[in-house]
Amino acid sequence: xxxxxxxxxxxxxxxxxxxxxxxxxxxxxxxxxxxxxxxxxxxxxxxxxxxxxxxxxxxxxxxxxxxxxxxxxxxxxxxxxxxxxxxxxxxxxxxxxxxxxxxxxxxxxxxxx
Amino acid sequence: xxxxxxxxxxxxxxxxxxxxxxxxxxxxxxxxxxxxxxxxxxxxxxxxxxxxxxxxxxxxxxxxxxxxxxxxxxxxxxxxxxxxxxxxxxxxxxxxxxxxxxxxxxxxxxxxxxxxxxxxxxxxxxxxxxxxxxxxxxxxxxxxxxxxxxxxxxxxxxxxxxxxxxxxxxxxxxxxxxxxxxxxxxxxxxxxxxxxxxxxxxxxxxxxxxxxxxxxxxxxxxxxxxxx
Numbered sequence: 001x002x003x004x005x006x007x008x009x010x011x012x013x014x015x016x017x018x019x020x021x022x023x024x025x026x027x028x029x030x031x032x033x034x035x036x037x038x039x040x041x042x043x044x045x046x047x048x049x050x051x052x053x054x055x056x057x058x059x060x061x062x063x064x065x066x067x068x069x070x071x072x073x074x075x076x077x078x079x080x081x082x083x084x085x086x087x088x089x090x091x092x093x094x095x096x097x098x099x100x101x102x103x104x105x106x107x108x109x110x111x112x113x
Numbered sequence: 114x115x116x117x118x119x120x121x122x123x124x125x126x127x128x129x130x131x132x133x134x135x136x137x138x139x140x141x142x143x144x145x146x147x148x149x150x151x152x153x154x155x156x157x158x159x160x161x162x163x164x165x166x167x168x169x170x171x172x173x174x175x176x177x178x179x180x181x182x183x184x185x186x187x188x189x190x191x192x193x194x195x196x197x198x199x200x201x202x203x204x205x206x207x208x209x210x211x212x213x214x215x216x217x218x219x220x221x222x223x224x225x226x227x228x229x230x231x232x233x234x235x236x237x238x239x240x241x242x243x244x245x246x247x248x249x250x251x252x253x254x255x256x257x258x259x260x261x262x263x264x265x266x267x268x269x270x271x272x273x274x275x276x277x278x279x280x281x282x283x284x285x286x287x288x289x290x291x292x293x294x295x296x297x298x299x300x301x302x303x304x305x306x307x308x309x310x311x312x313x314x315x316x317x318x319x320x321x322x323x324x325x326x327x328x329x330x331x332x333x334x335x336x337x338x339x340x341x
Contacts, residue, residue, distance in 0.1 A: 100178075
């Protein structure tokens with residue numbers, strides 16, 4: 001076992017424990033929990049057996065295994081950013097709705113006076 | 114006999130316009146518009162006080178939500194009044210009060226559901242970079258929503274009471290102008306454009322959209338196209 005294997009093992013165990021704690025707190029639902037657990041398992045597999053990525057690279061026609069990992073990571077990150085943006089946008093709309101309803105309530109109260 | 118002014122509700126969204134808003138509201142009242150609703154969008158200056166002292170109805174957002182947030186609130190409040198036409202009018206003094214009649218008439222005559230006051234039909238006096246930015250806004254709006262309008266970013270618009278009820282505003286900030294155009298297409302409302310004057314003072318220019326806001330708005334519009 002090399003140093004990088006030890007680092008990856010510690011990181012994956014730490015990430016898995018945090019994910020489990022979030023599930024216990026009720027902050028993650030079961031589907032999000034499974035998604036993140038699979039994600040960490042994938043990190044561990046790639047960390048311990050990098051040859052796997054070469055096999056995938058050969059199948060989809062990319063030269064090096066590490067490139068495949070980087071390409072897919074960037075895609076995944078972009079998708080996560082998009083999801084975050086959408087979530088923030090929905091939150092912003094919810095805030096506006098609350099502020100608007102408050103202003104309209106006062107407006108109607110005044111109109112009825 | 115009821116005057117045309119009494120059939121119109123003027124909605125004035127305002128954010129930090131304390132130094133000019135009273136003058137704008139006074140000129141509206143002098144022109145016999147009595148149904149005026151100001152939406153103070155969480156201003157940090159004297160906007161609320163100045164507007165209230167002008168003797169019009171003032172709504173207040175407890176925190177700043179942006180132009181879209183304020184317009185949405187104003188349009189909704191206007192539909193609670195017994196007006197026939199809702200006109201949106203900027204608080205920075207860039208619109209001429211006379212133009213309200215021009216945008217409202219096609220609706221009062223039953224010829225349109227929505228009228229956009231276009232500053233670009235006759236863009237004399239508009240700085241060239243503004244013309245360019247507005248044209249880009251029009252083009253992007255057309256690409257994303259399929260409705261062509263010569264001044265999508267105009268703040269002077271008129272809606273029939275029915276159209277104001279139908280239009281749904283989701284966006285909070287500057288992208289609302291393009292969203293309104295999208296809603297016109299989606300709700301199959303009859304749109305007309307009439308040329309209006311734009312009064313450019315140093316003040317109103319400083320309040321306009323910067324290039325950076327324009328770029329931000331562009332990305333927000335694409336996001337909204339993906340979301341809805």
